[in-house]
Amino acid sequence: MSAVVDRGVGKTTLTVTPEQMAQAEAVDPEGLQSLVPAELARILSTVVQIVADGGTVTIGAMPEELTTTSAADLLGVSRPTLMKLIREGRIPAHKVGTHTRLGASDVLAFRDRKREQQRAALQDLRDFEESEGLEY
Structure with a gap:
């Protein structure tokens, strides 16, 4: 089978x-x-x-360098927002001619850091609601 x-x-x-x-x-x-x-x-x-466990797995290939458009899509942000993050130094990038490129590992690391921050913020909110006796 x-x-x-x-x-x-x-x-x-x-x-x-x-x-x-x-x-x-x-x-x-x-x-x-x-x-x-x-x-x-x-x-x-x-x-x-x-x-x-009955789940679904999607496997894909990712190049070592990403364009700003593909990096923005991966992060779920707009391209202008991504460019702002690059200018602020929050995510590393480099120029190839006139084009900005990002390392895939840098983009994935940034995404993981953001997710961890979001989880921590959600946990803080849950802890606050519990301490105040709030229920929804």
Whole structure:
């Protein structure tokens, strides 16, 4: 029995059976690391666990350098807002001729920092609501 792979326009969908999900849950990450590099084993184990839990995984490639438009899309901000962040030095960038480029790892690190700040702010709000006895 094999997984069903549907290659649609711009995306690939992988559908697995309940039996395959049970097999995915039984994958041994340590055993997998003996076959592939540790980082790849970690990624594959995570993907297998998400699929086993019935989730969806999207895998894509990202270049090492991003245009301002693609970086803004990745961050969920407008291009002018991204350019402001670059001018303020909050996210590193460099020029290639007249074009501004950003390192993909820098953009992802900035996104992760922003998400962590948002989570902390939400937790602070929850703590405040709890201390004040507010319920919604």
